[in-house]
Amino acid sequence: MAFFDLADFDDHEQVVFCSDEASGLKAIIAVHNTNLGPAVGGCRMWDYASDEEALVDALRLSKGMTYKNAMAGLKMGGGKSVIIGDAKSIKSEALFKAFGEALNRINGRYLSAEDVNITTSDIAIVNTVTPFVTGTEGKSGNPGPFTALGTFLGIKASVKHKLNRDDLTGLKVAVQGLGSVGYGLCEHLHKAGAKLYVTDINQAALDKAAVEFDATVVSLDEIYDQDVDVYSPCALGASINDKTISRLKAKIIGGCANNQLAEPRHDKALVDNGILYAPDYVINAWWHH
Numbered sequence: 001m002a003f004f005d006l007a008d009f010d011d012h013e014q015v016v017f018c019s020d021e022a023s024g025l026k027a028i029i030a031v032h033n034t035n036l037g038p039a040v041g042g043c044r045m046w047d048y049a050s051d052e053e054a055l056v057d058a059l060r061l062s063k064g065m066t067y068k069n070a071m072a073g074l075k076m077g078g079g080k081s082v083i084i085g086d087a088k089s090i091k092s093e094a095l096f097k098a099f100g101e102a103l104n105r106i107n108g109r110y111l112s113a114e115d116v117n118i119t120t121s122d123i124a125i126v127n128t129v130t131p132f133v134t135g136t137e138g139k140s141g142n143p144g145p146f147t148a149l150g151t152f153l154g155i156k157a158s159v160k161h162k163l164n165r166d167d168l169t170g171l172k173v174a175v176q177g178l179g180s181v182g183y184g185l186c187e188h189l190h191k192a193g194a195k196l197y198v199t200d201i202n203q204a205a206l207d208k209a210a211v212e213f214d215a216t217v218v219s220l221d222e223i224y225d226q227d228v229d230v231y232s233p234c235a236l237g238a239s240i241n242d243k244t245i246s247r248l249k250a251k252i253i254g255g256c257a258n259n260q261l262a263e264p265r266h267d268k269a270l271v272d273n274g275i276l277y278a279p280d281y282v283i284n285a286w287w288h289h
């Protein structure tokens with residue numbers, strides 16, 4: 001693999017490959033930029049199809065964190081980590097401790113926290129061996145609810161800007177992903193009177209949203225075709241791409257997912273289609289406050 005030539009390599013300061021045979025840990029820590037301060041960004045656990053896919057995810061996510069922390073006015077740089085493997089089977093105390101030891105070796109240039117498939121109890125285990133984490137229970141806690149509120153406020157601001165309305169009653173929103181952030185976002189939107197169209201790979205979350213928010217459940221692929229005002233990507237990245245842009249009827253994209261655009265050129269395609277895009281690293285940055 002030609003590392004320095006990868007399209008997503010952007011002069012990252014440091015990329016560390018960590019492994020621990022005993023616990024099965026395989027992780028990549030990417031420190032993109034520390035000009036403003038230590039790199040801060042969550043840890044994602046995902047069953048990547050290849051090591052290269054994991055590396056590209058870490059590179060893209062860490063770069064996004066540099067933008068996010070800078071835009072939020074924080075004295076923090078951008079970094080992110082990924083642990084490779086299926087969250088349903090690989091989690092163990094030993095694995096999270098080994099990850100904490102890996103953080104110790106970077107010695108504070110990178111601080112980790114929760115991201116997809118990493119919970120506050122996982123971070124609590126990491127925290128038993130290293131101080132280099134944030135988002136711990138009793139301190140800043142799970143960032144999900146703060147991100148959900150920030151994303152909701154970002155959608156409100158986008159609706160005001162694009163549709164010139166303050167009231168969200170009857171606003172139609174398609175939410176992709178009902179996890180820690182997406183589900184909380186749905187709560188805010190439902191309270192504000194919005195009509196929700198939702199999808200997820202997790203049937204239990206869909207059933208709950210249908211009951212609690214009177215949400216209309218649609219299939220994973222149909223989410224792009226919904227006749228809605230807002231498309232809210234709240235699962236993984238790259239959902240805005242050559243295949244999906246022409247299908248979107250929404251005039252606004254506002255969601256918490258990181259790296260929503262598959263490629264940088266897709267921002268121009270959105271402008272050409274008359275779609276207002278609330279940049280992911282702005283709308284999902286609120287949890288730091």
Ligand SMILES: NC(=O)c1ccc[n+]([C@@H]2O[C@H](COP(=O)([O-])OP(=O)(O)OC[C@H]3O[C@@H](n4cnc5c(N)ncnc54)[C@H](O)[C@@H]3O)[C@@H](O)[C@H]2O)c1
Nearest residue numbers: 116117143144147177178179180181200201235256257258
């Ligand atoms: N947690 C935070 O505070 C935070 C902050 C900023 C950005 N983000 C980003 O927001 C996104 C969601 O984070 P989260 O913490 O809610 O994660 P989460 O793991 O709690 O939720 C993700 C949800 O997406 C669902 N999902 C996975 N693949 C899907 C698919 N193909 N289609 C539809 N749904 C799918 C999962 O089943 C899950 O319900 C991620 O991109 C994350 O990087 C999270």
